[in-house]
Amino acid sequence: MRRRVAVTGLGVISSCGNNINDFSANIMAGKSGVRRISSEFSNLLSVKVAAEVDFNPFDYFNKKQVSSLDRVNQFALAAASQAWKDAKLSLDAKEKERSGVYMGTGLGGANAIEDGYVRLFKENADRVKPLSVLMIMSNASASYLSIEYGLTGPCLTVSTACASSSNAIGEAFRQIRDGYADVMLAGGTEAFLTYGVFRSWEALRVLAMEDPDDPSKSCKPFSKNRSGLVLGEGAAVVVLEEMERAVRHGAPLYAEILGYGSTSDAFHMTKPSFERQAQAISEAIREAGISSEDIDYINAHGTATQWNDLLETQAIKKVFGDYAYKVPVSSTKSMHGHTIGAAGAIEFVVSLLAIKNQAIPPTTNLDQPDPECDLDYVPNIGRKGVKVNTVMSNSFAFGGTNAVLIARKTEG
């Protein structure tokens, strides 16, 4: 029997806010977290903008934890603690056995690996920090969450680049729906704004040029003058619970997850396939048991690269037909940047906030419409007081993994 799955807690660490209220207000108001990065190496780079998180680890952790947790793990723990408190969770030993953690990350402990290399290759040191292995390994964040909350059920890390945390949430949803778990912490985390990582993205020629008038406007999804993506960092974690349990203990009910689509382009590492994106969207809609016209808002992958925005538009048209021109579609990456392994989770949170606020966040920096991107992208100004019952969040990754989540407002 398929069980129903509720989202009962939200947590976020983002350049647009380190808690749900600030994040929600900023995203709805179109306030960008993109700016020139603070790191010293920025003067070496041709692209100096990113969506950097303003985060003092000592606000969250003691000295020992600060030195032994990579920034990526710090983000995950900080976001999870918000979600945990929000859901008012309190689990006994038996319940903890039925609870797990699925997290997504692209690069894991990118700061720790780069620090280690700098010591070894630049400073000619003969050793690295003792806990480097634990700081670098991609599954550390999920493990820290499992340890922190004593969750002894499944604990997995998904690494599918830009789709990582949509996959993590989708797979966690199925764990509960299909009876393998009752409670899951699910989300994603990324903290990779290092010199080496910037150089790697720069080399791939997909980063946006800095807007000459206002660096915070450098990411321009669906706009004719879009020039690429803006890297971002952050984390988002949601609490998923089996619906009856959630109702019984009086948890906040943000939404019910209805469907999840997961496909692979099987085509090219960076050029997307709109057919396989459309397949992922269609599968999510089918699993949700709804009609495509039930969807009130789409949070686009919307990276602001030439290919993504064009092909994602085509994928939406392929599935939605005439309704594609009516449903609002926005890319909030224009504000919180592309956070890779955290992107799907952050944008799923944005989608749930659209339900909570009954409001649609805008695609900012969209002043020059691209004739080939001709949907309703909610340009520049969010919309309040609109009916938002059912939302969809798209994630389409380098490597060709596509993940789509659909959630619906809970009754009552």
Next chain:
Amino acid sequence: MSTIERLKKLFIDKFDFNVEELKPETTLEYLGLDSLDKIEFMFDIENEFRIKIPDQEFKVTTIQDMVDAIDRFVSEQLLSSPNLAMST
């Protein structure tokens, strides 16, 4: 500065301890240091005292044990490595 004073400073830089807690007879167990904490702290000790602590040779229970072990490594390694002695 004496070995114990330098060690106390390392403890305070690394952890949230009060200096009053750090007596010679205080055990690492009392301070709540687990095996990973010890490994991390050994790295700081090696840096501070310019010594190498060989694997398996830092079996200490109290802060005084740490002081004794550090003093022993310092004197042994100064003797065996005059270059290192000059650099410190």
